[in-house]
Amino acid sequence: MHREPDRRKSGPTRRAVFRTIAGVAAATAAGGYAWTRLGDEAGDQEGAGRGTSGAGSDGAATGPRTFERLSGPDRTVVRGGDGDTLATFTDGARTAVFTGPSRTFSEPRTTDATVTTDAWVRVLPHTWQRGMEKADWFSGWFGKTLGDSSPDVFAVSFQYSSAGAADKHDSHGLRYAGTAHFGPRNTDVENPLDFAFHDERSDFYDYLGADWTFPDGTRAQPEKARYGDVDCSGFQRLVWGYRMGIPLHNTNTAGAGLPRRAYAIAAHGPGRLVIPDNRRTPTDLGSLQPGDLVFFAIIKDRPDFIDHCGMYLGLDDGGRHRFYSSRSAANGPTMGDLSGHSLLDGTDFYARGFRAARRL
The missing domain is CATH 3.90.1720.10 (endopeptidase domain like (from Nostoc punctiforme))
Structure with a gap:
């Protein structure tokens, strides 16, 4: 499982909020959002995907957030009110990693190993640069993507x-x-x-x-x-x-x-x-x-x-x-x-x- 360094104590709050996000995403199609990726058609909802704003009971999805700068490589880590990592954006890259519901990937035909991860890999609309969280597009995009349950890069790959x-x-x-x-x-x-x-x-x-x-x-x-x-x-x-x-x-x-x-x-x-x-x-x-x-x-x-x-x-x-x-x-x-x-x-x-x- 992927974890950014967390400098504050975390508890069960993050797990609770992402259980809530997963439930909302499964139950709420109206009021969500959709987009068409290259190769997908708007009529194919599994390919294009639907998501929700992902509001959680403790406000981690919509409440206060902090943006911490880390190096090696230079990146911005978004943390919720409880200090847990919500997402990571790397300077010079479009790959974004969000924390979401845990999933397990396996391939019994060729290995006994499994990979269980709460990392959801998304693609940013713009190459990330320091301070981009202050851009006009970011807040709305982040709120939607945080609660998005459509196929991410891993799900698409499989x-x-x-x-x-x-x-x-x-x-x-x-x-x-x-x-x-x-x-x-x-x-x-x-x-x-x-x-x-x-x-x-x-x-x-x-x-x-x-x-x-x-x-x-x-x-x-x-x-x-x-x-x-x-x-x-x-x-x-x-x-x-x-x-x-x-x-x-x-x-x-x-x-x-x-x-x-x-x-x-x-x-x-x-x-x-x-x-x-x-x-x-x-x-x-x-x-x-x-x-x-x-x-x-x-x-x-x-x-x-x-x-x-x-x-x-x-x-x-x-x-x-x-x-x-x-x-x-x-x-x-x-x-x-x-x-x-x-x-x-x-x-x-x-x-x-x-x-x-x-x-x-």
């Missing part, structure tokens, strides 16, 4: 789980969510646990089976053989770009938004690095926050080359730092342990290859 996820279609019949696979079968490789057993190079528009025009006018066309497939970076572009609205571009150089490959996202992606790539395995993971993108050098012959990326989920039930990524062995998005444990700490394959982290 709408593509290789362990099985229900198909979702927009009003035009486009399947925008449902079980994703990594890529077409590579017939030259026999071992299903080999990293090349399924071919990479499948981007978000391959999964969708739809043409895509990028802001620079570049037009991409999906390959029919890759329909329903996304490789590791394509999966992050599908979630953060297509679904959550962060801009995308189609190169591996610096540009507005998310570039194509994992190494390019690590080097040129939006947001800020919270763990820089020093070409060695980081030993201090204290700066990580749920939703951070994590990057790995996993090619034996190129130990300094970033070739895989995933999304940090937080601590699992064993107290280990677990991530979620699209991988060949699981044939799609996984938090599991096929052909390497999905862990950042320890001495396993991915932990040894872990190099950097970026907060979008």
Whole structure:
């Protein structure tokens, strides 16, 4: 579970207010709010989502708040009247982490581990800067988002789980969510646990089976053989770009938004690095926050080359730092342990290859 440092004593008040928020969100559609994300249709309420203002019995959602500045990285922490963390906003990033009802994510097909978290990862309408809580838009947006029960980044990500996820279609019949696979079968490789057993190079528009025009006018066309497939970076572009609205571009150089490959996202992606790539395995993971993108050098012959990326989920039930990524062995998005444990700490394959982290 994710916690910002809390310098005042907290009690059961926060748990009570978020139980209230969850109840209000489930029971109150009228008076709530809705928005349409890229790839969602206004008529698809599960995709677009509804929320409420989230008023709680002790006023934590609508009452006095304090805004505390912390460093490493520089960020603003919002606390309620009881001192508990309500949300965290990082300078230079659009990723916001709210405290909400606890959820458990699991994938029994590939691991016994579970991740239970009260972190709800949202995307800010603007890149956060110090003092932005005083902006005209912030108060209304914050009140709505604090009580929002619609799918956040984590929930959207698991709408593509290789362990099985229900198909979702927009009003035009486009399947925008449902079980994703990594890529077409590579017939030259026999071992299903080999990293090349399924071919990479499948981007978000391959999964969708739809043409895509990028802001620079570049037009991409999906390959029919890759329909329903996304490789590791394509999966992050599908979630953060297509679904959550962060801009995308189609190169591996610096540009507005998310570039194509994992190494390019690590080097040129939006947001800020919270763990820089020093070409060695980081030993201090204290700066990580749920939703951070994590990057790995996993090619034996190129130990300094970033070739895989995933999304940090937080601590699992064993107290280990677990991530979620699209991988060949699981044939799609996984938090599991096929052909390497999905862990950042320890001495396993991915932990040894872990190099950097970026907060979008």
